[in-house]
Amino acid sequence: MIFDVNVYLSRWPFRRLPHDETTKLVQKLKQNQIQQAFAGSFDGLLHKDIRAVNQRLVAECKKSGPDLLIPVGTINPRLPGWEDDVIACHEEWKMPGVRLHPNYHEYQLSNPAVKKLFAMAAERKLFVQIAMRMEDDRTQHPLMRIPDVKFEALPDLMKQHDELQVTILNGMKSLRGANLTSLTENPNLTIEISMLEGVGGIEKLMKQVPYQQILFGSYLPFFYLDSSLNKLKESDLGMEIETQITWKNAQTRFVNANT
Amino acid sequence: MIWDLHCHLSGVDGKTADERIAQLMGYADRMGVERLVFFMGWPFLTDPSPKQFREQNDQVLQAISHWHDRAFGFVYLNAKYVDESIKELDRCVKNGPMVGVKLWVAARCNDPAIDPIIQHAAKLKALIYQHTWFKTGGNLVGESTPSDLALMAKRHPDTPLIAGHIGGDWELGLRAIQDSPNLYAGIGGFDPTAGITEMAVRTLGADRVLYGSDIGGRSFSSQLAKVQGADIPEVSKRLILGGNLKRLLTPILKEKGIKV
Numbered sequence: 001m002i003f004d005v006n007v008y009l010s011r012w013p014f015r016r017l018p019h020d021e022t023t024k025l026v027q028k029l030k031q032n033q034i035q036q037a038f039a040g041s042f043d044g045l046l047h048k049d050i051r052a053v054n055q056r057l058v059a060e061c062k063k064s065g066p067d068l069l070i071p072v073g074t075i076n077p078r079l080p081g082w083e084d085d086v087i088a089c090h091e092e093w094k095m096p097g098v099r100l101h102p103n104y105h106e107y108q109l110s111n112p113a114v115k116k117l118f119a120m121a122a123e124r125k126l127f128v129q130i131a132m133r134m135e136d137d138r139t140q141h142p143l144m145r146i147p148d149v150k151f152e153a154l155p156d157l158m159k160q161h162d163e164l165q166v167t168i169l170n171g172m173k174s175l176r177g178a179n180l181t182s183l184t185e186n187p188n189l190t191i192e193i194s195m196l197e198g199v200g201g202i203e204k205l206m207k208q209v210p211y212q213q214i215l216f217g218s219y220l221p222f223f224y225l226d227s228s229l230n231k232l233k234e235s236d237l238g239m240e241i242e243t244q245i246t247w248k249n250a251q252t253r254f255v256n257a258n259t
Numbered sequence: 260m261i262w263d264l265h266c267h268l269s270g271v272d273g274k275t276a277d278e279r280i281a282q283l284m285g286y287a288d289r290m291g292v293e294r295l296v297f298f299m300g301w302p303f304l305t306d307p308s309p310k311q312f313r314e315q316n317d318q319v320l321q322a323i324s325h326w327h328d329r330a331f332g333f334v335y336l337n338a339k340y341v342d343e344s345i346k347e348l349d350r351c352v353k354n355g356p357m358v359g360v361k362l363w364v365a366a367r368c369n370d371p372a373i374d375p376i377i378q379h380a381a382k383l384k385a386l387i388y389q390h391t392w393f394k395t396g397g398n399l400v401g402e403s404t405p406s407d408l409a410l411m412a413k414r415h416p417d418t419p420l421i422a423g424h425i426g427g428d429w430e431l432g433l434r435a436i437q438d439s440p441n442l443y444a445g446i447g448g449f450d451p452t453a454g455i456t457e458m459a460v461r462t463l464g465a466d467r468v469l470y471g472s473d474i475g476g477r478s479f480s481s482q483l484a485k486v487q488g489a490d491i492p493e494v495s496k497r498l499i500l501g502g503n504l505k506r507l508l509t510p511i512l513k514e515k516g517i518k519v
Contacts, residue, residue, distance in 0.1 A: 015430065018453050018490055136450050138394045145395060195450070198270065199286045199475045220453075223481075224488030225349045227451040230480030235288055
């Protein structure tokens with residue numbers, strides 16, 4: 001039983017992906033014992049009609065049944081009236097959280113709008129996911145060179161909201177050492193493993209980050225799902241810790257907390 | 260059967276080469292990787308002097324010395340030093356246990372000045388691995404692209420050559436080498452981006468695609484996933500995961516009396 005916190009629907013803007021049709025993606029998840037997944041939308045990266053993006057995401061997720069794909073709406077706090085999008089995600093579509101792409105939407109986490117967004121999320125008990133990068137910067141389209149998100153402002157932002165859960169997606173390729181420690185000192189900050197590299201990756205990560213703050217994420221369909229599944233085998237985790245990482249941590253923090 | 264084309268001792272815990280390879284073999288066992296090719300020591304040196312590349316090769320020689328028939332070595336050379344590289348080829352391959360050549364980023368491989376190294380390696384039946392990338396933002400001065408390697412391949416049409424990382428930007432890399440039948444795609448050492456292996460098989464045929472991990476900076480997990488998760492026939496997966504590398508190395512392994 002696996003809870004995948006990092007899945008995307010719709011189309012990656014630069015190439016078709018083998019599982020970028022929801023039915024195929026759902027089939028792949030089911031074949032691999034993934035029973036729940038937080039799904040964002042690739043459309044959220046570049047589209048300006050975010051409300052329509054989130055509406056389509058909700059409709060697509062519903063097609064897979066009530067429980068498998070859980071929509072996580074995109075919020076772009078640079079757009080006029082973005083607050084209405086947060087309200088719609090929460091009240092209209094009953095989403096448990098929102099997903100941010102500060103680099104694609106050209107803002108820093110120190111932007112005052114982010115402070116307001118975090119306050120709204122905390123008040124409404126929504127979690128916040130922040131995607132650090134979407135692809136290796138060495139393979140980006142030359143006209144679309146997007147830097148990684150910088151997280152220096154995040155610890156202070158989180159300190160203002162005791163209950164706010166924040167997850168960094170696609171962060172483990174370059175978040176290391178002191179930068180990672182300064183973030184994970186806050187127990188409400190979680191990371192996922194899709195971009196984690198190095199032999200025995202999870203074993204080694206656990207020397208720096210408590211396993212209670214590590215989540216299973218695949219970044220399907222951009223990455224092969226087998227990549228994150230294999231990491232559970234390459235590291236010697238033991239049944240209890242593996243269960244926490246693959247299921248219980250996410251279930252406890254993001255689902256039980258809202259029910 | 261999994262044979263791993265692309266392994267390093269760098270980025271691994273352990274003070275000695277023996278400690279490092281022993282640790283890596285533990286992970287390889289866990290992931291079902293039977294045989295592994297190592298090249299370069301630590302720290303990574305982009306433009307090593309002859310003394311430095313000899314030292315790096317000594318680290319690999321030491322590491323593989325206790326792993327007969329399971330761990331193989333490719334000799335690390337610097338194309339800027341042709342005479343010294345040929346001497347090192349003789350030391351490590353002709354008169355030593357190594358079975359291939361690794362060229363990295365010191366000099367671009369499109370320069371015909373590299374040809375004596377390639378010819379000598381071919382004479383020894385050593386398999387040649389050339390690192391390649393197409394980097395948005397620009398390559399290092401001496402860093403080859405798959406297009407550079409395609410130019411080199413035309414000068415050595417009977418010598419199998421591996422395009423390492425298949426250029427990183429694999430949609431470009433696969434196109435760049437598709438018309439060079441003696442070029443093989445090394446698909447290790449970049450993100451497990453979905454679709455890479457399907458396109459490689461579609462573009463080159465499964466018999467020109469080679470699995471490799473690029474451990475310890477990368478993982479067996481992410482790189483094996485490129486093959487295990489691909490929508491290609493099982494027979495193609497078997498070729499990519501080991502069959503092709505076994506076929507390419509068999510001549511030199513047999514010559515050295517190594518069990519295939």
